[in-house]
Amino acid sequence: MCDRLDETFIxxxxxxxxxxVSLHVDRVRLPNGAEATREVVDHGGGVAVLPLDxxxxxxxxxxxxxxxxxxxxxxxxxxxxxxxxxxxxxxxELLEETxxxxxxxxxxxxxxxxxxxxxxxxxxFLARGLTMHSQxxxxxxxxxxxxxxxxxxxHRCLTGEIEDAKTVAAVLKAKxxxxx
Amino acid sequence: MCDRLDETFIxxxxxxxxxxVSLHVDRVRLPNGAEATREVVDHGGGVAVLPLDxxxxxxxxxxxxxxxxxxxxxxxxxxxxxxxxxxxxxxxELLEETxxxxxxxxxxxxxxxxxxxxxxxxxxFLARGLTMHSQxxxxxxxxxxxxxxxxxxxHRCLTGEIEDAKTVAAVLKAKxxxxx
Numbered sequence: 446m447c448d449r450l451d452e453t454f455i456x457x458x459x460x461x462x463x464x465x466v467s468l469h470v471d472r473v474r475l476p477n478g479a480e481a482t483r484e485v486v487d488h489g490g491g492v493a494v495l496p497l498d499x500x501x502x503x504x505x506x507x508x509x510x511x512x513x514x515x516x517x518x519x520x521x522x523x524x525x526x527x528x529x530x531x532x533x534x535x536x537x538e539l540l541e542e543t544x545x546x547x548x549x550x551x552x553x554x555x556x557x558x559x560x561x562x563x564x565x566x567x568x569x570f571l572a573r574g575l576t577m578h579s580q581x582x583x584x585x586x587x588x589x590x591x592x593x594x595x596x597x598x599x600h601r602c603l604t605g606e607i608e609d610a611k612t613v614a615a616v617l618k619a620k621x622x623x624x625x
Numbered sequence: 626m627c628d629r630l631d632e633t634f635i636x637x638x639x640x641x642x643x644x645x646v647s648l649h650v651d652r653v654r655l656p657n658g659a660e661a662t663r664e665v666v667d668h669g670g671g672v673a674v675l676p677l678d679x680x681x682x683x684x685x686x687x688x689x690x691x692x693x694x695x696x697x698x699x700x701x702x703x704x705x706x707x708x709x710x711x712x713x714x715x716x717x718e719l720l721e722e723t724x725x726x727x728x729x730x731x732x733x734x735x736x737x738x739x740x741x742x743x744x745x746x747x748x749x750f751l752a753r754g755l756t757m758h759s760q761x762x763x764x765x766x767x768x769x770x771x772x773x774x775x776x777x778x779x780h781r782c783l784t785g786e787i788e789d790a791k792t793v794a795a796v797l798k799a800k801x802x803x804x805x
Binding site: 449450451452460461463464465466468470471473475476477479481482483484485486488491507508509510511512513516517519524553554555556557558559560561562563564565567584585587588589599602603604605608609610611613614617618620621622 | 629630631632640641643644645646648650651653655656657659661662663664665666668671687688689690691692693696697699704733734735736737738739740741742743744745747764765767768769779782783784785788789790791793794797798800801802
């Protein structure tokens with residue numbers, strides 16, 4: 446067991462700059478003085494909202510996830526615009542993807558989806574007292590809204606049927622915080 | 626709302642090949658016939674284990690996460706070796722990072738940490754009835770084991786003090802599945 450844990454920057458090589466992520470590889474000094482490389486995927490941050498209607502249904506979205514070659518069920522979510530406040534970004538994504546505007550809106554902390562090399566911080570919110578307007582999807586965004594009873598969502602998270610990490614985190618946090 | 630959600634492959638450009646991740650950009654056909662690009666970060670998959678001792682303390686690990694420039698508290702976890710069975714990988718990581726060998730070991734499903742463009746699938750296990758042996762850390766791995774009462778870990782997940790997504794998912798799943 447070591448006392449010091451921190452690693453310090455030596456040098457950087459930029460490898461990729463995309464629309465969603467960029468990637469660089471740093472040389473770092475380890476706590477024992479040795480050198481190592483760290484692969485870092487940069488991401489501008491994301492936000493996800495758990496929307497609950499008056500009957501305690503979750504407004505979930507079914508979306509094709511190209512990386513996994515299938516559709517999965519998630520809560521509404523998206524990438525933050527540069528400089529965007531996470532709370533405002535959550536309301537924007539909720540409206541765009543489901544058409545819902547909440548009366549009650551509260552933060553549920555944030556998660557680091559994969560802190561080993563993925564730089565995303567993802568903020569979680571709970572939205573209740575929903576008024577329904579129309580969806581405003583991006584031109585390259587295709588999804589279907591599914592209303593799922595909250596208890597059924599909790600069950601699907603516990604059985605592993607819900608795979609998406611932010612959805613598991615938000616649903617189980619809400620279950621324990623709200624006791625519904 | 627559209628009926629079809631799937632996107633089909635048109636062409637690929639490989640952008641980066643590292644030790645932990647690789648990255649490619651695909652052109653895809655969208656459900657409406659238009660073309661779009663998808664940035665895909667490939668990852669060989671990971672495994673995380675929630676270890677509970679006889680007094681219901683979690684054996685958590687404090688680790689420096691270079692991407693975020695700070696130490697965070699997580700459950701023991703790591704990357705799967707190529708072709709490695711997730712259950713075996715979890716036992717390996719648990720032993721390497723904490724020295725613990727469990728009597729009871731059960732799966733708690735898997736999560737997709739960030740399915741929009743990050744290709745990691747992360748398997749979760751619960752380990753109890755621990756016998757302690759010695760740690761076997763990799764030469765470039767530095768971490769400190771902290772025993773934290775299970776209820777305190779649940780509390781820290783709910784307040785947002787625990788940021789790591791796999792730790793939040795595993796701790797809250799165990800809380801609701803075990804009712805401890």
